[in-house]
Structure formats: C-alpha cells, structure tokens
C-alpha cells in the first residue's frame with residue numbers, strides 16, 4: 001500500500017502555482033501526499049485561500065506573515081479575527097462552519113531580511129506577532145511560526161502569551177531552542193533545507209531529535225530540495241529563476257530524513273502524520289481532512 005503523507009506547510013495558493021495548481025495538487029496526491037496544510041501570508045488572500053481549501057478539501061491557516069508585515073495594517077488584524085470567528089462558528093445543527101481552519105499562521109518574526117531589521121520594522125513585526133498570538137490564545141488555536149534568526153524572540157513571546165503549541169516551521173536553530181519549542185507543545189518542521197549535505201547542524205538536529213517532535217513540510221514553492229536547487233551561477237547562465245518546489249517532493253524529502261535517522265520510511269510517514277495531527281488537533285474534525293485516526 002502506498003504510504004500517506006501530510007505536507008505541514010505548503011503555499012499552494014501562491015502565484016507561482018497559478019498556471020498549473022490543479023496538476024501540482026494531483027502530482028502530490030499521486031505520490032501519497034494526501035494533505036497539504038496551507039498557511040496564509042496576508043489578509044487580502046484569506047478569502048481565496050479559503051475557497052481553495054474548500055475546493056481541494058485541504059486544511060489551512062490564517063495569519064499575517066512577517067515578510068508581509070511592512071504592508072500590513074491594523075485593520076488586517078480585525079479581518080483576521082472576523083475570518084477566524086466565522087470559521088469557528090457552529091450552526092444550529094451543531095455543525096462547524098469550517099473545520100478546515102486548523103491554526104493561526106503563518107506568523108512570526110524575520111530578523112534575517114535587512115529591511116525587516118530596521119528598528120521601526122522590528123517593532124511592527126513584534127506588534128503583529130503579539131497581536132496574532134493573542135488571537136490564537138483567545139480562540140484556542142495552535143500557531144504556525146516563521147522562524148528566521150528569531151527563535152529566542154519568538155520563544156519569549158510564547159512565554160508571555162501561552163498558546164496551544166503548533167509548528168516552528170523551517171526550524172534551523174540550536175538544540176536548546178528546539179527543546180524549548182518542544183517544551184511549549186511545538187513540533188519542528190523539516191523540509192528541503194535538510195537535504196543539503198552542507199547543512200550539518202540541521203542534519204544533526206534532524207537525526208537526533210525525538211521523532212515525535214518532527215513534522216515534514218515542503219514550504220512549496222520555496223525552499224527547493226537539493227535536487228531542484230539552482231545555484232546563483234546556474235541561474236545567471238541559463239537565465240532561469242530558482243527551481244520551484246512542489247508538495248510531491250515530500251516523500252523524497254522524507255526519505256532523506258529516514259536515512260539520516262536510520263529509521264524506515266514507513267515509520268517516518270506514520271509518525272509525522274500522527275505528530276502533525278497532535279499539534280494541529282483540528283485536523284481530526286473533518287473526515288476528509290483527518291489524516292490519521294488515533
């Protein structure tokens with residue numbers, strides 16, 4: 001039987017997929033990637049993301065991504081809250097209006113991009129991060145975190161405003177930081193970056209963390225695994241952009257994880273499905289979305 005996978009972080013609504021989105025989704029389904037958790041990046045995409053989630057029967061998250069904070073406004077937080085309220089509403093028959101909403105995300109802090117490190121932008125990022133944590137807390141939702149040179153600041157935000165865990169996506173911090181996220185109820189997302197042989201620290205983490213702490217992700221269309229990655233000189237010479245990542249790459253990324261850990265691919269599939277469901281409990285609300293029955 002074909003193994004079943006969940007891509008815990010995939011921007012299937014991104015413009016990079018506008019020409020062939022249905023084919024991309026089908027390619028993923030064909031290799032056993034049955035579920036893609038689709039996080040939002042900005043308020044103006046919420047509605048189209050919700051439509052896509054409904055069309056493909058896929059889980060999604062709503063939030064304002066730190067890279068989109070420069071253009072975000074306070075009203076976007078109101079839009080976020082009203083979308084969350086509408087999705088969580090229960091009708092008179094006791095049915096959930098939208099069981100596909102599983103988290104607040106993608107939210108977080110990015111202290112890698114120089115323009116986002118300016119003092120005023122650091123402050124604006126902190127404001128949006130904290131406000132969105134508060135919404136996650138208020139509505140008992142987990143969060144999907146963007147962590148780039150910001151693990152300590154994200155952790156202190158979580159200590160000030162406790163939420164019901166979630167995923168530290170594309171984690172690339174230290175063992176101590178990993179442990180602190182785990183202690184706060186988080187799983188760590190591993191994807192394409194782990195497939196590069198030079199990613200020694202990341203590979204060490206991926207092979208030594210308890211399997212129960214790991215979820216898999218592609219972050220498609222970004223973060224291509226090494227077999228899709230084009231170097232700067234290749235891009236220059238061939239006039240091409242960076243290779244587009246797709247959710248159908250997940251089983252191959254998982255095979256790298258299994259090899260690094262000395263685990264079987266099947267045990268990685270089972271564990272990462274179960275882990276994703278543990279940290280995103282609303283996945284189990286909708287049978288068409290539920291990947292794993294405990």
Ligand SMILES: [Zn+2]
Nearest residue numbers: 009039106219
């Ligand atoms: Zn992302």
